[in-house]
Structure formats: structure tokens, C-alpha cells
Amino acid sequence: MRVCDLCGEREAVYTDYSKGISLCSDCLMSSVRRRAWRVLEEELLPGDRIVVAHSGGKDSSLALLLTKEFADSHPEANLRIVSVTIDEGTFYRKASVELARRLAHELGVTHRTYGMEEIHGLSIEELDFALPDNWKRSPCTYCGVLRRQALNAVARELGATVVVTGHNLDDLVQTAVMNLSRGDVSALIKTLRHERRDDTGLVPRVRPLRMVYEREVATLVVARRIHAHLGKCPFTQGMRIGIRREIDDLEDEAPGTKLRALEMLSMLSKDLRSQVNLRRCRVCGEPTTTDVCKACQFKRELSEFLGRDLLGPLNLERVKKDREIVWTRS
Amino acid sequence: MRETIKVFLAGREVKLSPNTMLGELYPLLGMSKWSTLLLVNGRPKADDSYLEDGAVVTWLRITYHESPRERTR
Numbered sequence: 001m002r003v004c005d006l007c008g009e010r011e012a013v014y015t016d017y018s019k020g021i022s023l024c025s026d027c028l029m030s031s032v033r034r035r036a037w038r039v040l041e042e043e044l045l046p047g048d049r050i051v052v053a054h055s056g057g058k059d060s061s062l063a064l065l066l067t068k069e070f071a072d073s074h075p076e077a078n079l080r081i082v083s084v085t086i087d088e089g090t091f092y093r094k095a096s097v098e099l100a101r102r103l104a105h106e107l108g109v110t111h112r113t114y115g116m117e118e119i120h121g122l123s124i125e126e127l128d129f130a131l132p133d134n135w136k137r138s139p140c141t142y143c144g145v146l147r148r149q150a151l152n153a154v155a156r157e158l159g160a161t162v163v164v165t166g167h168n169l170d171d172l173v174q175t176a177v178m179n180l181s182r183g184d185v186s187a188l189i190k191t192l193r194h195e196r197r198d199d200t201g202l203v204p205r206v207r208p209l210r211m212v213y214e215r216e217v218a219t220l221v222v223a224r225r226i227h228a229h230l231g232k233c234p235f236t237q238g239m240r241i242g243i244r245r246e247i248d249d250l251e252d253e254a255p256g257t258k259l260r261a262l263e264m265l266s267m268l269s270k271d272l273r274s275q276v277n278l279r280r281c282r283v284c285g286e287p288t289t290t291d292v293c294k295a296c297q298f299k300r301e302l303s304e305f306l307g308r309d310l311l312g313p314l315n316l317e318r319v320k321k322d323r324e325i326v327w328t329r330s
Numbered sequence: 331m332r333e334t335i336k337v338f339l340a341g342r343e344v345k346l347s348p349n350t351m352l353g354e355l356y357p358l359l360g361m362s363k364w365s366t367l368l369l370v371n372g373r374p375k376a377d378d379s380y381l382e383d384g385a386v387v388t389w390l391r392i393t394y395h396e397s398p399r400e401r402t403r
Contacts, residue, residue, distance in 0.1 A: 002376050012379065013373070013374045013375055022377070022378055022379075058392070170364065215363065218367050219374045222369065223373065223374050231391075252364075
């Protein structure tokens with residue numbers, strides 16, 4: 001049996017190439033918890049009302065678990081947590097919604113699911129059936145934009161002060177490189193920096209897994225049997241897949257590249273001046289950097305194709321009703 | 331001293347050297363360890379664990395983003 005290099009007792013389940021050691025499940029969990037809690041200590045404020053964006057996948061499930069542990073071990077901070085799933089309406093999401101509900105229940109956290117169809121008037125499955133193969137965009141492109149907007153609107157209407165997401169180190173390095181390749185400094189800053197501004201309608205993001213490898217997350221979820229869905233979204237396409245492969249190759253050649261890259265980019269981003277001037281979308285009223293937000297631009301082209309009007313404010317009626325009750329139980 | 335061990339890889343019996351480590355299977359299978367997690371008898375193990383005779387190795391995709399290069403394999 002290969003024993004853990006830290007405790008010297010239990011069987012090792014993970015090899016950390018950046019440090020050249022192998023760890024058991026308990027020591028890996030302690031290491032991941034330490035990194036995640038450092039982020040939560042730096043970025044959460046006492047009294048924060050936290051919406052955890054909980055798809056039921058491995059990353060958001062571990063983020064919820066670690067955030068709940070953090071809140072429980074800091075009762076003086078009076079942190080309250082609600083787990084929220086945005087259901088895009090795909091067959092893929094059905095299993096993960098159930099696992100999200102189960103984990104939240106096990107942790108004693110209030111869980112709410114809001115449908116993309118309910119909020120935006122269309123589901124990704126409908127798009128997948130309706131759009132021809134040669135359509136200019138994949139359902140994945142629409143999904144990313146509409147899901148992010150729905151999540152922010154739900155968190156805001158629930159009265160959350162922060163949104164915790166499950167973005168891991170691999171996700172963030174990929175996103176940062178994509179932003180760099182597009183020359184999009186504002187998006188780069190948004191990816192790397194935690195900012196609190198009350199006037200924008202944009203709920204600030206906290207990413208506790210930002211210094212945790214995706215591989216560490218997957219190992220922990222399997223080794224500790226955490227309720228989480230480990231499937232691959234069937235709709236995923238785009239620029240990210242190529243960039244991921246190149247970054248992974250670099251990490252193989254020089255272990256720790258991802259950690260060093262994110263640390264360095266985060267340091268540099270502190271000196272960059274944010275060029276983001278947020279305003280309200282002329283069509284839906286959600287925060288945007290342009291006159292009409294990306295979601296409305298997409299919904300306009302889909303309205304023409306589907307032959308029904310998808311434009312206008314988001315339907316957040318059920319969210320508004322939940323506002324008074326969700327925080328009382330967590 | 332045995333010259334080979336038998337390992338069940340995706341349901342097929344494969345003969346390997348007795349000092350084969352789990353991590354050595356990633357390149358053999360044409361997989362990236364950053365998008366796949368190899369499991370031994372359903373459990374994760376360190377990549378520098380030696381495989382034992384009769385081990386059942388399966389894998390789990392850990393990323394949502396599939397690379398076009400991997401898709402063709």
C-alpha cells in the first residue's frame with residue numbers, strides 16, 4: 001500500500017505533482033480546505049447572505065460543503081447560506097439537480113431550483129432540438145450567457161450579498177488565458193479580482209476553489225462519496241477546449257504552472273484599473289457594459305428564429321416570493 | 331517473483347510488469363490525467379501506487395470540456 005506522505009498512516013489517493021507528494025483523502029481534504037477557507041476569510045464579510053451556485057456537479061458541491069463548514073466554524077460571522085440550482089432544462093441536468101437537493105438537505109442548507117424556461121422563456125433542450133446543425137452558435141454559447149444572467153438576477157432578488165461559485169484553478173486559468181487572447185482586460189479583472197460595488201446590480205462572486213486543481217476536486221468527491229454528478233455536459237463546445245489542452249500540457253512539463261500563473265495574474269490585476277462601466281440593459285434592465293446586454297442580443301436572434309418574443313424583463317416572480325423565507329432556515 | 335501481473339482495464343485483461351504504477355497507464359491509454367481520473371477497484375489511488383495482480387482499473391471523465399483531440403481517440 002502506498003501510504004500518505006504527510007500522515008504516514010492512511011493509503012494515498014492523490015499525487016500532487018506540484019509538490020511531489022502523495023496524500024490520503026483526509027490530508028488532501030485538509031489541504032484543500034485550508035486553501036478554500038483562506039479565500040473565504042479574505043472575501044466574506046460578517047453577516048453575508050451567501051447564494052451558492054450549486055449545479056450539483058463536483059465543483060459546486062465541494063464549494064457548498066466547504067462554505068457550509070466555514071460558516072459553521074465561524075458562528076460569530078453570522079453567515080447564512082442558500083443553495084441555488086439554475087436548471088437549464090436538459091436531460092443532463094436532471095440527475096445533478098437531484099444530487100444538489102440531496103447534498104443541501106444532508107448539510108442542512110435551504111435549496112432552491114429555478115428553471116431557465118421559467119426565467120428566460122426557453123430551455124437549452126428546446127434550443128438543441130430547434131437549432132439546425134449549421135447554426136452560427138452552439139446551445140452551449142447561449143446557455144453560458146443566459147445561465148450567468150439568471151443566477152445573478154436570482155441571487156440579487158433573493159437579497160444575497162455574495163454568490164459562491166465552484167470555479168476551480170483549471171477553470172480560472174483557462175478563462176484568464178481566453179481573456180488575454182481576446183485582449184479583454186475588463187473580463188480579466190472580473191475573473192481574477194473580488195470587488196464589492198453596491199450600485200451595479202451585479203452580486204459579487206467568491207470562488208473558494210480558485211487555488212484548487214480540478215483533479216483534486218474530483219478525487220475528493222469520489223474518495224469521500226460526496227453527493228455530486230460527475231458527467232460531462234453533452235453541449236460543451238468552443239474555444240476553451242483547445243486552451244485547456246495546451247495549459248494541461250504546460251502543467252505536465254512544469255508542475256505548478258497553473259498555480260503560479262493564477263497567482264501572478266492575480267497580483268498583476270491588482271494594479272490594473274477597471275474599465276468596467278456597468279449600466280442597465282435597455283431591454284431587460286439587467287446589469288451590462290453595453291446598451292443592450294448579451295443575453296438580450298441572443299434572445300433577439302432566437303426570437304426571430306423561434307417565432308416568439310423572448311425579450312423583456314426576466315420572470316423572477318417565484319424568486320421574489322422566496323426572498324422572505326429562504327434565509328430563515330439556513 | 332512474478333514476471334507479469336494481470337489487470338482488468340475497461341473489462342479487458344491486460345498483462346503488465348509487476349512494478350507498473352497507476353500513473354503510467356495515462357499515456358498508455360492515450361488519456362490526460364487532467365481530464366480523466368483512473369480508479370482502482372472503484373477507488374482513487376495515488377499515481378505512484380503500484381498496481382496489484384487482479385486490479386480492476388476504470389476511469390472517470392472529470393472535465394466538462396472535451397478536447398477535439400481526445401474525441402477522435
